[in-house]
Amino acid sequence: MSSESDHNIHIDVETDYIPEQSEPEANRFVFTYTITLRNDGKVPARLMTRHWVINHANGKIEEVRGEGVIGEQPYMRPGEGFRYTSGTILETPYGDMNGSYRMLADDGVEFDAEIPAFSLTMPNTLH
Template sequence: MQAFFPFSETTDGVTVRVSVTFLPEQSDIDGLRWFWAYHIRIENERDSAVQLLTRHWRISDARGALHRVDGDGVIGEQPVIQPGKSHDYVSGCPLNTPSGAMAGHFMFVGSAPDAFEVRIPHFPLTAPTVEQ
């Protein structure tokens, strides 16, 4: 699984794995727009179900600009993940530079009423260089 999901982080029994792919067909290099798809797998290794409530992203570009994205759930869902199960989703990120990075955290609630934070590993967004 390491090869398909090269970035992972475990917090309080919940593992977030990430793979990222540059999408040249969605990018417009002349228009200064590069686009990546990222695949997230969230694995519940706890003894009880957890529910993802919110997401918090920090997205940086090659110029050092930082963009924050906060919202409810992921792709319109607030999934409940049973013990030993996982939840996958795919989303995308455009940048106006050929490289950058993403990181962040999810807020979950489990059997206890208190919400807890699960880190999303830092991962690079890198477009392949084009020889001219």
């Protein structure tokens, strides 16, 4: 019998606006996000798939699903982590993202590691 403490992936997010790739006059706002995952559980696990929900401030919602992250399916033993940077393009100067990673633990348990919502904001657009 497994418990939640057996399968626990901690996720931290840092974001950045990329002005040199953005074109505000064309409603193109480029952001990067750096994700740090850490296996705080008791069982090694592999990140199998990702699911993102990208919310633009104009009401547009995009969903992205795929295998792994940045072409990898990282394997993390308890206490180990994985860090990567990716990006997205919004039609608005701010929005947010959230989602989940589907994990497969060595004990055969599949579970979702929830990615908490985080803001993507062009500097000086929100007070």
